[in-house]
Amino acid sequence: xxxxxxxxxxxxxxxxxxxxxxxxxxxxxxxxxxxxxxxxxxxxxxxxxxxxxxxxxxxxxxxxxxxxxxxxxxxxxxxxxxxxxxxxxxxxxxxxxxxxxxxxxxxxxxxxxxxxxxxxxxxxxxxxxxxxxxxxxxxxxxxxxxxxxxxxxxxxxxxxxxxxxxxx
Ligand SMILES: [Zn+2]
Numbered sequence: 001x002x003x004x005x006x007x008x009x010x011x012x013x014x015x016x017x018x019x020x021x022x023x024x025x026x027x028x029x030x031x032x033x034x035x036x037x038x039x040x041x042x043x044x045x046x047x048x049x050x051x052x053x054x055x056x057x058x059x060x061x062x063x064x065x066x067x068x069x070x071x072x073x074x075x076x077x078x079x080x081x082x083x084x085x086x087x088x089x090x091x092x093x094x095x096x097x098x099x100x101x102x103x104x105x106x107x108x109x110x111x112x113x114x115x116x117x118x119x120x121x122x123x124x125x126x127x128x129x130x131x132x133x134x135x136x137x138x139x140x141x142x143x144x145x146x147x148x149x150x151x152x153x154x155x156x157x158x159x160x161x162x163x164x165x166x167x168x
Pocket of ligand 1: 088089090091131132135
């Protein structure tokens with residue numbers, strides 16, 4: 001598995017549902033979880049490793065830590081209340097941008113044994129779930145910005161990338 005970075009068109013592609021019983025699913029989720037820790041992310045969606053299937057691994061590093069492996073996740077409820085979320089994305093290294101997210105969400109998903117589960121999330125976990133689930137629809141967090149803010153964010157990202165390459 002290798003990390004797919006912006007502006008690869010894979011990241012703007014809508015992912016397909018995972019078919020119940022697909023053998024490779026738990027293998028893929030295990031490898032995604034390993035990569036999540038290796039790359040020090042809070043969440044990783046399958047398209048970020050080039051797999052166009054609806055799968056996500058999340059661990060927001062709380063104590064005790066909890067690893068979520070989500071198959072075909074869906075937001076079934078979201079709060080009206082929004083919060084500012086300072087976000088980054090493994091596929092857009094270094095860049096951080098303030099985004100508005102729902103403070104709370106309820107997400108239904110299948111775990112890696114295809115058992116139906118539901119998580120109620122607030123704050124950072126809620127924002128992280130919204131960020132990762134967007135990836136499955138080909139939406140990046142910068143796509144949630146106004147046109148002007150998005151073009152500023154992309155310019156900043158390109159500048160950061162150039163600076164980093166200059167330092168190497
Ligand atoms: Zn991301």
